[in-house]
Amino acid sequence: MDGQRAIDWSQAAWLNPPLEVEADAAGLLVTTRNRSDFWRTTSYGFVRDDGHALLTELPTGSAIDVTFAAQLDALYDQAGVMIRVDEQTWIKAGVEMTDGVPHLGAVVTRGQSDWSMAPVPEWAGRQVTVRASRDGDAVTIRARCEEGSWRMVRLAPLAPNAAASAGPFCCSPQREGLRVRFTRFVSGPADASLHDLQA
Template sequence: MSAAVFARQDGVWLNEPERWTTAQDDSLEIVTDQATDFWQKTHYGFHRDSGHFLGFRTAEAFTAELRVQCDFRELYDQAGIMVRVDAEHWVKAGIEFSDGRAMLSSVLTNGQSDWATAPYEHDAGDFRMRVTIAGGVLRLQASADGKIWPLVRLAPFTTAQSYRVGPMACTPERGGLPVTFTRFSLKPPLGKDLHDLS
Protein backbone atom coordinates (compact mmCIF):
# COMPACT_ATOMS: atom_id res chain seq x y z
CA MET A 1 0.00 0.00 0.00
CA SER A 2 1.31 3.45 -0.90
CA ALA A 3 2.31 5.44 2.16
CA ALA A 4 1.23 9.02 2.83
CA VAL A 5 -0.41 9.71 -0.52
CA PHE A 6 -1.90 12.99 0.70
CA ALA A 7 1.61 14.16 1.57
CA ARG A 8 2.79 13.74 -2.02
CA GLN A 9 3.56 16.93 -3.90
CA ASP A 10 1.83 15.94 -7.14
CA GLY A 11 -1.74 16.27 -5.90
CA VAL A 12 -3.57 18.93 -7.92
CA TRP A 13 -6.79 20.56 -6.79
CA LEU A 14 -9.66 21.10 -9.16
CA ASN A 15 -11.81 23.71 -7.42
CA GLU A 16 -9.81 23.84 -4.20
CA PRO A 17 -12.20 24.29 -1.26
CA GLU A 18 -11.85 27.37 0.91
CA ARG A 19 -11.33 25.15 3.99
CA TRP A 20 -9.17 22.04 3.92
CA THR A 21 -6.26 20.50 5.81
CA THR A 22 -4.04 17.43 5.78
CA ALA A 23 -2.62 15.74 8.88
CA GLN A 24 0.36 13.60 9.88
CA ASP A 25 -1.81 10.48 9.80
CA ASP A 26 -2.28 11.00 6.04
CA SER A 27 -5.84 12.24 6.30
CA LEU A 28 -7.53 14.98 4.34
CA GLU A 29 -10.36 17.02 5.82
CA ILE A 30 -12.41 19.41 3.71
CA VAL A 31 -15.54 21.51 4.07
CA THR A 32 -17.45 21.94 0.83
CA ASP A 33 -18.06 25.34 -0.73
CA GLN A 34 -21.51 26.52 -1.79
CA ALA A 35 -23.20 24.98 -4.86
CA THR A 36 -20.46 22.61 -6.01
CA ASP A 37 -21.09 19.79 -8.50
CA PHE A 38 -19.83 17.60 -11.34
CA TRP A 39 -22.36 16.91 -14.10
CA GLN A 40 -22.58 17.03 -17.89
CA LYS A 41 -25.84 17.67 -19.74
CA THR A 42 -28.05 14.62 -19.18
CA HIS A 43 -31.64 15.32 -18.08
CA TYR A 44 -30.89 18.70 -16.50
CA GLY A 45 -29.12 20.11 -19.56
CA PHE A 46 -26.47 22.00 -17.60
CA HIS A 47 -22.69 21.67 -17.46
CA ARG A 48 -21.16 21.71 -13.98
CA ASP A 49 -17.50 21.23 -13.21
CA SER A 50 -17.28 23.03 -9.87
CA GLY A 51 -16.96 20.10 -7.43
CA HIS A 52 -13.92 19.58 -5.23
CA PHE A 53 -11.37 17.03 -6.47
CA LEU A 54 -7.78 16.41 -5.37
CA GLY A 55 -6.20 14.39 -8.19
CA PHE A 56 -3.00 12.37 -8.12
CA ARG A 57 -1.38 11.16 -11.33
CA THR A 58 -1.56 7.45 -12.08
CA ALA A 59 -0.11 5.03 -14.59
CA GLU A 60 -2.30 3.76 -17.46
CA ALA A 61 -3.48 0.92 -15.19
CA PHE A 62 -3.98 1.16 -11.42
CA THR A 63 -6.07 0.41 -8.35
CA ALA A 64 -6.96 3.16 -5.87
CA GLU A 65 -8.74 2.82 -2.53
CA LEU A 66 -10.13 5.49 -0.22
CA ARG A 67 -12.02 5.65 3.09
CA VAL A 68 -14.68 8.34 3.44
CA GLN A 69 -16.32 9.61 6.63
CA CYS A 70 -19.18 12.10 6.33
CA ASP A 71 -22.63 12.90 7.68
CA PHE A 72 -24.79 13.18 4.56
CA ARG A 73 -27.96 15.18 5.30
CA GLU A 74 -29.12 17.31 2.39
CA LEU A 75 -30.23 16.53 -1.18
CA TYR A 76 -27.26 15.68 -3.41
CA ASP A 77 -24.66 15.83 -0.62
CA GLN A 78 -21.95 13.53 -1.99
CA ALA A 79 -18.41 12.32 -1.40
CA GLY A 80 -16.20 9.52 -2.66
CA ILE A 81 -13.55 8.87 -5.26
CA MET A 82 -13.05 10.34 -8.73
CA VAL A 83 -11.03 9.34 -11.79
CA ARG A 84 -10.62 12.06 -14.36
CA VAL A 85 -9.19 12.55 -17.82
CA ASP A 86 -10.80 15.92 -18.55
CA ALA A 87 -14.07 17.80 -18.02
CA GLU A 88 -16.03 15.40 -20.24
CA HIS A 89 -14.37 12.08 -19.35
CA TRP A 90 -14.52 11.04 -15.72
CA VAL A 91 -16.20 8.87 -13.12
CA LYS A 92 -17.22 9.73 -9.57
CA ALA A 93 -18.45 7.16 -7.08
CA GLY A 94 -19.40 7.08 -3.42
CA ILE A 95 -22.39 8.02 -1.31
CA GLU A 96 -24.93 10.61 -2.41
CA PHE A 97 -27.99 11.75 -0.46
CA SER A 98 -31.04 11.28 -2.66
CA ASP A 99 -34.73 10.49 -2.17
CA GLY A 100 -34.42 10.99 1.57
CA ARG A 101 -31.55 8.62 2.23
CA ALA A 102 -27.87 7.95 1.58
CA MET A 103 -27.43 6.01 -1.67
CA LEU A 104 -24.49 4.21 -3.22
CA SER A 105 -23.96 6.31 -6.33
CA SER A 106 -21.81 6.40 -9.44
CA VAL A 107 -21.72 8.80 -12.36
CA LEU A 108 -19.84 7.83 -15.51
CA THR A 109 -19.29 10.66 -17.97
CA ASN A 110 -18.25 10.30 -21.59
CA GLY A 111 -19.37 13.60 -23.06
CA GLN A 112 -22.62 13.15 -21.13
CA SER A 113 -23.21 11.93 -17.59
CA ASP A 114 -25.23 8.94 -16.51
CA TRP A 115 -26.25 8.23 -12.90
CA ALA A 116 -26.69 4.88 -11.17
CA THR A 117 -27.86 4.53 -7.57
CA ALA A 118 -28.71 1.75 -5.14
CA PRO A 119 -29.62 1.66 -1.45
CA TYR A 120 -26.54 1.37 0.78
CA GLU A 121 -27.30 -1.07 3.58
CA HIS A 122 -24.31 -0.29 5.82
CA ASP A 123 -23.13 2.81 7.70
CA ALA A 124 -23.07 5.49 5.02
CA GLY A 125 -21.10 7.74 7.36
CA ASP A 126 -18.01 5.52 7.11
CA PHE A 127 -17.36 3.57 3.91
CA ARG A 128 -14.62 2.70 1.42
CA MET A 129 -14.40 2.89 -2.36
CA ARG A 130 -12.05 1.05 -4.71
CA VAL A 131 -11.51 1.77 -8.40
CA THR A 132 -9.44 -0.30 -10.82
CA ILE A 133 -8.73 0.73 -14.39
CA ALA A 134 -6.90 -1.58 -16.78
CA GLY A 135 -7.22 -2.23 -20.51
CA GLY A 136 -9.97 0.32 -21.03
CA VAL A 137 -12.18 -1.23 -18.33
CA LEU A 138 -13.37 0.45 -15.14
CA ARG A 139 -14.20 -1.64 -12.06
CA LEU A 140 -15.82 0.02 -9.04
CA GLN A 141 -16.17 -1.66 -5.66
CA ALA A 142 -17.44 -0.53 -2.26
CA SER A 143 -16.74 -1.84 1.22
CA ALA A 144 -18.08 -1.29 4.70
CA ASP A 145 -15.06 -2.82 6.44
CA GLY A 146 -12.13 -2.78 4.01
CA LYS A 147 -12.22 -6.58 3.77
CA ILE A 148 -15.20 -7.48 1.59
CA TRP A 149 -15.52 -5.54 -1.67
CA PRO A 150 -18.72 -6.21 -3.67
CA LEU A 151 -18.88 -4.99 -7.25
CA VAL A 152 -20.64 -1.65 -7.81
CA ARG A 153 -20.03 -1.18 -11.51
CA LEU A 154 -18.13 -2.61 -14.49
CA ALA A 155 -17.92 -0.43 -17.59
CA PRO A 156 -15.75 0.60 -20.52
CA PHE A 157 -13.70 3.69 -19.75
CA THR A 158 -11.62 6.17 -21.71
CA THR A 159 -8.09 4.89 -22.30
CA ALA A 160 -5.23 7.22 -21.44
CA GLN A 161 -1.53 7.03 -20.65
CA SER A 162 -2.33 8.36 -17.19
CA TYR A 163 -5.26 9.59 -15.14
CA ARG A 164 -5.90 11.71 -12.09
CA VAL A 165 -7.50 9.91 -9.15
CA GLY A 166 -8.41 11.00 -5.64
CA PRO A 167 -11.07 12.25 -3.23
CA MET A 168 -14.15 14.08 -4.48
CA ALA A 169 -16.93 15.95 -2.67
CA CYS A 170 -19.83 18.15 -3.81
CA THR A 171 -22.85 19.90 -2.32
CA PRO A 172 -24.97 21.17 -5.24
CA GLU A 173 -27.71 22.55 -3.01
CA ARG A 174 -25.64 24.09 -0.19
CA GLY A 175 -22.17 24.46 1.30
CA GLY A 176 -20.52 23.53 4.58
CA LEU A 177 -20.37 19.72 4.46
CA PRO A 178 -17.36 18.38 6.41
CA VAL A 179 -15.72 15.27 4.88
CA THR A 180 -12.74 13.26 6.10
CA PHE A 181 -10.72 11.09 3.71
CA THR A 182 -8.21 8.50 4.96
CA ARG A 183 -6.51 5.26 3.91
CA PHE A 184 -5.91 6.50 0.39
CA SER A 185 -3.76 4.04 -1.56
CA LEU A 186 -2.59 4.02 -5.15
CA LYS A 187 -0.93 0.91 -6.60
CA PRO A 188 -0.78 -1.35 -9.68
CA PRO A 189 -4.09 -3.00 -10.65
CA LEU A 190 -5.08 -5.86 -8.36
CA GLY A 191 -5.69 -8.30 -11.20
CA LYS A 192 -8.24 -10.25 -9.17
CA ASP A 193 -11.09 -12.30 -10.62
CA LEU A 194 -14.29 -10.32 -11.07
CA HIS A 195 -16.05 -12.30 -8.31
CA ASP A 196 -13.13 -12.24 -5.88
CA LEU A 197 -14.54 -10.03 -3.14
CA SER A 198 -11.29 -9.60 -1.21
Protein backbone atom coordinates in the same frame (compact mmCIF):
# COMPACT_ATOMS: atom_id res chain seq x y z
CA MET B 1 -3.83 -5.48 -1.26
CA ASP B 2 -0.12 -6.16 -1.79
CA GLY B 3 1.99 -3.43 -3.30
CA GLN B 4 -0.08 -0.52 -2.06
CA ARG B 5 1.60 2.74 -1.07
CA ALA B 6 0.19 5.75 0.72
CA ILE B 7 -0.11 8.96 -1.26
CA ASP B 8 0.78 12.08 0.68
CA TRP B 9 -2.04 14.62 0.46
CA SER B 10 0.50 17.25 -0.63
CA GLN B 11 1.60 15.14 -3.59
CA ALA B 12 -1.81 15.42 -5.29
CA ALA B 13 -3.32 18.54 -6.89
CA TRP B 14 -6.71 20.08 -6.29
CA LEU B 15 -9.20 20.49 -9.10
CA ASN B 16 -11.36 23.31 -7.69
CA PRO B 17 -9.97 23.79 -4.16
CA PRO B 18 -12.60 23.45 -1.43
CA LEU B 19 -13.67 26.10 1.06
CA GLU B 20 -11.39 24.70 3.76
CA VAL B 21 -8.80 21.92 4.02
CA GLU B 22 -7.25 20.76 7.30
CA ALA B 23 -4.58 18.06 7.38
CA ASP B 24 -3.77 16.31 10.66
CA ALA B 25 -2.74 12.90 11.96
CA ALA B 26 -6.26 11.57 11.38
CA GLY B 27 -6.32 12.48 7.69
CA LEU B 28 -7.73 15.35 5.64
CA LEU B 29 -10.85 17.26 6.65
CA VAL B 30 -12.46 18.97 3.64
CA THR B 31 -15.28 21.52 3.70
CA THR B 32 -17.18 22.06 0.45
CA ARG B 33 -18.04 25.29 -1.29
CA ASN B 34 -21.61 26.34 -1.97
CA ARG B 35 -23.43 24.43 -4.74
CA SER B 36 -20.35 22.52 -5.88
CA ASP B 37 -20.98 19.64 -8.28
CA PHE B 38 -19.86 17.52 -11.25
CA TRP B 39 -22.51 16.87 -13.92
CA ARG B 40 -23.01 17.22 -17.68
CA THR B 41 -26.40 17.93 -19.24
CA THR B 42 -28.42 14.70 -18.93
CA SER B 43 -31.98 15.26 -17.66
CA TYR B 44 -31.06 18.36 -15.61
CA GLY B 45 -29.88 20.38 -18.63
CA PHE B 46 -26.88 22.04 -16.99
CA VAL B 47 -23.11 21.57 -16.92
CA ARG B 48 -21.35 21.75 -13.55
CA ASP B 49 -17.63 21.20 -13.15
CA ASP B 50 -16.82 22.90 -9.86
CA GLY B 51 -16.79 20.02 -7.38
CA HIS B 52 -13.63 19.33 -5.37
CA ALA B 53 -11.19 16.57 -6.35
CA LEU B 54 -7.64 15.88 -5.15
CA LEU B 55 -6.00 14.09 -8.07
CA THR B 56 -2.88 12.08 -8.84
CA GLU B 57 -1.91 10.05 -11.90
CA LEU B 58 -3.84 6.84 -12.62
CA PRO B 59 -1.92 4.95 -15.32
CA THR B 60 -3.23 1.76 -16.86
CA GLY B 61 -2.45 -1.18 -14.57
CA SER B 62 -2.95 0.76 -11.33
CA ALA B 63 -5.64 1.33 -8.70
CA ILE B 64 -6.55 4.06 -6.24
CA ASP B 65 -8.27 3.48 -2.88
CA VAL B 66 -9.91 6.29 -0.92
CA THR B 67 -11.44 5.93 2.55
CA PHE B 68 -13.73 8.58 4.01
CA ALA B 69 -16.51 9.30 6.47
CA ALA B 70 -19.13 12.05 6.25
CA GLN B 71 -22.50 12.98 7.66
CA LEU B 72 -24.44 13.37 4.43
CA ASP B 73 -27.50 15.44 5.25
CA ALA B 74 -28.58 17.60 2.33
CA LEU B 75 -29.86 16.37 -1.02
CA TYR B 76 -26.97 15.28 -3.29
CA ASP B 77 -24.25 15.59 -0.60
CA GLN B 78 -21.59 13.21 -1.92
CA ALA B 79 -18.04 11.91 -1.50
CA GLY B 80 -15.85 9.18 -2.98
CA VAL B 81 -13.40 8.77 -5.86
CA MET B 82 -13.06 10.81 -9.05
CA ILE B 83 -11.35 9.46 -12.19
CA ARG B 84 -10.77 12.25 -14.68
CA VAL B 85 -9.41 12.68 -18.18
CA ASP B 86 -10.94 16.10 -18.92
CA GLU B 87 -14.15 18.07 -18.34
CA GLN B 88 -16.11 15.81 -20.70
CA THR B 89 -14.59 12.46 -19.70
CA TRP B 90 -14.72 11.43 -16.06
CA ILE B 91 -16.19 9.04 -13.50
CA LYS B 92 -17.23 9.78 -9.95
CA ALA B 93 -18.20 7.00 -7.56
CA GLY B 94 -19.06 6.87 -3.90
CA VAL B 95 -21.90 7.62 -1.52
CA GLU B 96 -24.54 10.27 -2.22
CA MET B 97 -27.60 11.42 -0.32
CA THR B 98 -30.81 11.21 -2.31
CA ASP B 99 -34.45 10.67 -1.30
CA GLY B 100 -33.35 10.96 2.34
CA VAL B 101 -31.09 7.88 2.21
CA PRO B 102 -27.38 7.41 1.43
CA HIS B 103 -26.89 5.64 -1.91
CA LEU B 104 -23.85 3.88 -3.32
CA GLY B 105 -23.47 4.83 -6.94
CA ALA B 106 -21.49 6.12 -9.88
CA VAL B 107 -21.73 8.72 -12.60
CA VAL B 108 -19.94 7.95 -15.87
CA THR B 109 -19.50 10.91 -18.19
CA ARG B 110 -18.47 10.83 -21.83
CA GLY B 111 -19.86 14.07 -23.19
CA GLN B 112 -23.02 13.48 -21.14
CA SER B 113 -23.45 12.05 -17.65
CA ASP B 114 -25.35 8.98 -16.56
CA TRP B 115 -26.13 7.87 -13.00
CA SER B 116 -26.60 4.52 -11.29
CA MET B 117 -27.20 3.94 -7.59
CA ALA B 118 -28.50 1.63 -4.87
CA PRO B 119 -29.55 2.54 -1.30
CA VAL B 120 -27.12 1.80 1.56
CA PRO B 121 -28.84 3.26 4.65
CA GLU B 122 -26.67 1.12 6.92
CA TRP B 123 -23.55 2.96 5.66
CA ALA B 124 -24.68 6.35 7.02
CA GLY B 125 -21.85 8.13 8.85
CA ARG B 126 -19.50 5.13 8.67
CA GLN B 127 -16.11 4.69 7.03
CA VAL B 128 -16.40 3.79 3.35
CA THR B 129 -13.62 2.76 0.98
CA VAL B 130 -13.97 3.16 -2.78
CA ARG B 131 -11.48 1.58 -5.18
CA ALA B 132 -10.94 2.55 -8.82
CA SER B 133 -8.94 -0.09 -10.67
CA ARG B 134 -7.77 0.68 -14.21
CA ASP B 135 -6.73 -2.12 -16.54
CA GLY B 136 -6.78 -2.29 -20.33
CA ASP B 137 -9.79 -0.39 -21.67
CA ALA B 138 -11.78 -0.33 -18.44
CA VAL B 139 -12.12 1.06 -14.93
CA THR B 140 -13.64 -1.19 -12.27
CA ILE B 141 -15.23 0.53 -9.28
CA ARG B 142 -15.71 -1.32 -6.02
CA ALA B 143 -16.68 -0.17 -2.53
CA ARG B 144 -17.08 -1.47 0.97
CA CYS B 145 -18.18 -0.19 4.37
CA GLU B 146 -15.51 -0.53 7.05
CA GLU B 147 -14.30 -4.15 6.96
CA GLY B 148 -17.30 -5.50 5.09
CA SER B 149 -17.20 -7.31 1.78
CA TRP B 150 -16.37 -5.49 -1.43
CA ARG B 151 -19.31 -4.63 -3.65
CA MET B 152 -19.06 -4.23 -7.39
CA VAL B 153 -20.32 -0.74 -8.30
CA ARG B 154 -19.49 -0.23 -11.96
CA LEU B 155 -17.44 -1.42 -14.92
CA ALA B 156 -16.89 1.52 -17.28
CA PRO B 157 -14.86 2.05 -20.46
CA LEU B 158 -11.74 4.22 -20.47
CA ALA B 159 -9.40 4.41 -23.45
CA PRO B 160 -6.08 2.66 -22.72
CA ASN B 161 -4.09 5.63 -24.02
CA ALA B 162 -6.03 8.28 -22.06
CA ALA B 163 -4.01 10.31 -19.55
CA ALA B 164 -6.18 9.96 -16.44
CA SER B 165 -5.90 11.06 -12.84
CA ALA B 166 -7.80 9.96 -9.75
CA GLY B 167 -8.34 10.67 -6.08
CA PRO B 168 -10.78 11.78 -3.39
CA PHE B 169 -13.69 14.00 -4.35
CA CYS B 170 -16.64 15.64 -2.61
CA CYS B 171 -19.33 18.17 -3.41
CA SER B 172 -22.59 19.59 -2.11
CA PRO B 173 -24.87 20.74 -4.95
CA GLN B 174 -27.54 22.17 -2.64
CA ARG B 175 -25.49 23.93 0.04
CA GLU B 176 -22.14 25.01 1.46
CA GLY B 177 -20.31 23.29 4.27
CA LEU B 178 -20.40 19.53 3.82
CA ARG B 179 -17.46 18.23 5.87
CA VAL B 180 -15.77 15.05 4.71
CA ARG B 181 -12.89 13.37 6.54
CA PHE B 182 -10.64 11.42 4.19
CA THR B 183 -8.51 8.98 6.15
CA ARG B 184 -6.79 6.91 3.47
CA PHE B 185 -5.44 7.60 -0.02
CA VAL B 186 -3.33 4.80 -1.51
CA SER B 187 -2.23 3.53 -4.90
CA GLY B 188 -1.33 0.03 -5.98
CA PRO B 189 -1.56 -2.47 -8.81
CA ALA B 190 -4.82 -2.96 -10.67
CA ASP B 191 -7.04 -5.81 -9.50
CA ALA B 192 -5.95 -9.13 -10.98
CA SER B 193 -9.50 -10.19 -11.78
CA LEU B 194 -12.94 -8.71 -12.22
CA HIS B 195 -14.15 -11.25 -9.66
CA ASP B 196 -12.94 -12.79 -6.39
CA LEU B 197 -11.32 -9.61 -5.07
CA GLN B 198 -9.14 -10.09 -2.03
CA ALA B 199 -8.86 -7.49 0.75
